[in-house]
Amino acid sequence: MSNTTTLTQRIGPVADPQLPRHPDVATWRMATRDDIDAMHGVIAASDRVDHPSWTTPREDVADTFELTHIDHGQDTVLGFAADGLPVAVGSSFVHPSREVRMQIDLQGAVHPDWRRRGIGTALLAWQHERALQQLSQSESTLPGEVRLHAAETQDDAVRIAERRGFHVDRWFASMQRDLAAPVDQREAPDGITLVPYTAERALDALEARNDAFRDHWGSLPSEPERWQKFVGGPFLRPELSTLALEGDRIVAFCLASVNEDDWESLGVSHAYIDLIGVVRSHRGRGLAPLVIARTLRAAADAGLGAAVLDVDTESPTGANSLYERLGFVTTERDRALVRRY
Template sequence: MTDPNLPERIGVVPEPALPQHPDVPTWRMATRDDIDAMHSVLLAADRVDHPTWTTPRQDVADSFELPHIDHQRDTVIGFTSEGTPVAVGSVFLHPSRDVRVQVELQGAVHPDVRRRGIGTQLVAWQHDQALRRLAEVDSPLPGVVKAYAEGRNDDAAALFERRGLQVERWFSTMERDLTAPADERPAPDDITLVPYTADRALDVLEARNDAFRDHWGSLPSQREGWLKFVEGPFLRPDLSTLALDGDRVVALCLASVNEDDWDALGASHAYIDLIGVVRSHRGRGLAPAVIARSLRAAADAGLERAVLDVDTESPTGANALYERLGFVATARERALVRRY
């Protein structure tokens, strides 16, 4: 006897009713014309929840270009009687079906109207829509609903927990002062370190997906979203490092710069988006080698700090490596999950 597929496990899920709240009389689904409205809510929330970085408007705009995202179906916005956007919630079904079917909940309530029950209504809609999306996928794979809450935002975590999500992992934000010189970390003789170049975009995608296959919560990046990232305005090829074994990319350290975040952090800085080593080349010192080169490049560019995020329980021991390279933990974020 085979295990039931997701529609049988979850059951019939009707289309969820839009949230209702006396302070937010208008709720509707998002369109491309709402990019600025969505961004304004996320930006206001960012400044309170994690004041060292903010969501770029470009990220919101790019999400309307991705084939697996349908905001008119999966993103709701709430407005006050004056027409001010104060809440936004999205439900994104990940396009990968390799190991599980995953839906991620994203969004925020404007800090000026929090603790009034608006978040309760928003998360209820998101959760029901997430179940509906999972139930539409006829697959025997596990189903996952996933959300994140900043370490300081216990209220958001509590809202997700009331819907059955549980904290499964903590992530740390770590910073390094670039005025302290980075140690030389030479690569093995058969490995060449080079800056990232656009012609290697898909080779780096392949390496990224190999490197992260055994990382908690990771799913393969898809071509469309990957190209939005590497061809976007923030990636800094000169600060990013690839390790090559012949022509094959076997390790990577990709860094970006968003100057809008410099005032929030109080220092010019590079954010290290991805660090990975393909599994066949682990244990050879490639991670510290690519990181060290990127740190030196960022320092040479006149930047004051480097910032990254790391799984505190990473099986690769990444957090201990970053500490040895001079990074210090400054904030935490929790990942909450419900499995079906």
């Protein structure tokens, strides 16, 4: 693909997407802030079927209404049954980073009781048209990419996406570790100190995160606005999270959160390890297992029964093999589907 043509030129003019149409859906309309519960209701019901070990927190849905790069009045559509029950939700979000590519993330769900009627096909058609419109409005010469995720059990969703030109580009695995199993004690290399995460290190941690993930598949730099939603949100547990410092610089990290609403669905109290990374200048020194081990011990000492994480099965750092050596076992898988422009 030429790097001298703009996305506007590559895609051409795109009309405003027309609201989806389906005989079983009485009303389609754009979302507003008053729809947070309706949106979350559809997403949570879908989560319980598609990946029953966790559900999307309501706070995650509400947070998207605070982000300046998202306009739900144009980016999110809702479908309602004749009795007013929300049955479908779909969004097309532009990633705020513009350093590597112009990326659109499609997110959404059809309530499990309303599936296999063609509603998902109509919904994805609207999402894809909105994504094309968003790309076509950019004069950037960077590559354009539209992506979505589907659980291993969602073959129907994959077939719908493939008919629109998407293809499975990557598999991801959810892994779990029993915290009753002992955690090896590891000595830090000379000059490296382990400390819990603290709020005053938020921007330093963001810098380390962006450096560590520069060569990871699909990763784009995290922006301060969304990063603060994560580290300043209700789920991150600083005392369970670990930073490896060389002087004052963060050179490795393991950030963990706790959402007690997921304990019943997983069947055990647990911490979720959101991010593990080592800055590129410090790889190969054993820092990743060091910070993970400290977080596992802290979670066990806090009385939690398990640790959970997600990993790219083809990570260039060999992360999935590392996690297996640390006692994690795969429990679920999902896949990323991509279409590039």
